[in-house]
Amino acid sequence: MKIGEISQHSAVAVETIRYYEKIGLLPTPERDVSGYRAYRSAHLDRLLFIKRCRNLDMAQDEIRELIRLSENPEADCQQVDELLASHLNHVRERLKELTNLENTLQQLQKACSDAGTVQECGIMGGLSSADLEPSPRDAGDHENHVPGTHKPGKS
Structure with a gap:
C-alpha cells in the first residue's frame, strides 16, 4: 500500500502518518523500486491501534509504552x-x-445584567476581577499522568 491508500483505509491524514513515523510510533516502511513507501498490513494494524489510543486521549508516551508492552505478548498484563x-x-x-x-x-x-454596553457588562467585570479562583493548572499544581505530556498551553 502507498501512503494515500493506508491513509484512506485508516482515515488518518497523510501528514499524521508521516509524523507518527518521525516520532517512532509507526515503523518506517520499506521503499518500493520507484521510491514510494510500501506499507504492509502490520502498518495499518499499528496505525489503527494508535488511532484508537488517541481517541481515548492517550498521550504519545502512553501509546509508545503500550506498543513496547505489546512486543512481549506472553508477559503479565499488570503494567498495561x-x-x-x-x-x-x-x-x-x-x-x-x-x-x-x-x-x-x-x-x-x-x-450579566443585560445592561446593553460592554462597559456595564457583568461578565466583563467578572473577568477583570480577582474573584475568580485560578485553576490548578494556573497554580502549577497540575501533574500529568505521564510526565511531560498534556502540558498547558503558553499564554
Missing part, C-alpha cells in the same frame, strides 16, 4: 493495567477541572 489506571485517573482529574470550569463560566454568565 497500571498504565490504563493512571490514564483513567488523569481523565477523572480532567473531568473535575472541566466541572470547575463549567461552574465558573456559569457564574460569569449569571453576572
Whole structure:
C-alpha cells in the first residue's frame, strides 16, 4: 500500500502518518523500486491501534509504552493495567477541572445584567476581577499522568 491508500483505509491524514513515523510510533516502511513507501498490513494494524489510543486521549508516551508492552505478548498484563489506571485517573482529574470550569463560566454568565454596553457588562467585570479562583493548572499544581505530556498551553 502507498501512503494515500493506508491513509484512506485508516482515515488518518497523510501528514499524521508521516509524523507518527518521525516520532517512532509507526515503523518506517520499506521503499518500493520507484521510491514510494510500501506499507504492509502490520502498518495499518499499528496505525489503527494508535488511532484508537488517541481517541481515548492517550498521550504519545502512553501509546509508545503500550506498543513496547505489546512486543512481549506472553508477559503479565499488570503494567498495561497500571498504565490504563493512571490514564483513567488523569481523565477523572480532567473531568473535575472541566466541572470547575463549567461552574465558573456559569457564574460569569449569571453576572450579566443585560445592561446593553460592554462597559456595564457583568461578565466583563467578572473577568477583570480577582474573584475568580485560578485553576490548578494556573497554580502549577497540575501533574500529568505521564510526565511531560498534556502540558498547558503558553499564554
